[in-house]
Amino acid sequence: MRLRLLVTSLLIALVTVAPTWVSLQPLLRRALNAEAWQRASTLVLALDVGLATLLVYLVLHFTVGRPIERIEKTVNDLARDDREGGALLLRLDRALRRLALDLGEERRRNQSQLDELTTSHAALLKLQAELVATDRLATVGKLASGVAHEVGNPLSGILGYLSVMRMRQPDNAELIDLVQRIEAEVQRIDQIVRGLLELGRPSRGKPQPIDVRPVIDSCVKLLGASLDFEGVRVEVEGPSSLWLLAETGPLSQVLVNLLLNAAQAMSGKGRIVVRAEQAGASARVVVEDEGPGLSAQAKERLFEPFFTTKAAGKGTGLGLAVSRHLLSQFEGELRVGDRPGGGARFTIELPAP
16 A cells, blocks of 8 residues: 555656656756756756655555555454455455445344344233232132131021021011022122132142033033023034143133123123134133123223122122133133124133143
């Protein structure tokens, strides 16, 4: 680079000094005699060219040479593994292309990491919500376990006294009616206490591979004689056999609860579809009704203990909370959604064996 600058400076000096020297030569000849001019001309010309070359070189070195040297050093650093030679501009072009590719790859990696962080953040938020819900259930379970026996014994006594009253006054219709109403309310209290106990009760055993289709058929047949299902048509869809990991008792309890909720949401008239399906490494049971569906606010609180969309006295608000708790013991999930065309959709998802 320095040699090039020196040659360039020499050429520039010759181009600039030569016209000046030619134009000043007559004046110098008149000012000096021929002998003096002959001796001085060569020396003065060489001195002029040398000084001009030095001046131009210094200017080019500080304005062009040093920046180019820094660029070349940068290009060499960027293209350390570039075994191809070539001019500076060619190497600079290759280095910039390689740098652009590296920057693009780095941008893709950063975007991928950002997407992973976003997904992880969403998963953490979901886990936090589940932990809050689990903590609430655990609190309710501890509270229930402390008072269940104290409440259960008086309830048993009340039911016994009511049986005695019915036997002693079998002909008193008004009294019998009151006794039946009291018994219904006592049974409702007993169901609430039992539901609370289910929240804190551990699994009864390890999940086993079970065929869910017979469980569905049994639950549908069991509820067929209920008054809530007099005007309800239940349709079961899916394969004749679908295996999953669970326990028959808790799974039946969840299915019965979902079917009862669906029938009551339709006021005892309409169609319920129960569909079993395979979903990769999981198995699903979907329960759909033709009721009014659920609002966004209701969906957010649907699995909270004691929250219910039913009229006062028609529900305890524990069924869905208990159902989700039972399924979580088998690494399962219970999700709520909307049925196309109106109505609610509840999805049970459990691991397949």
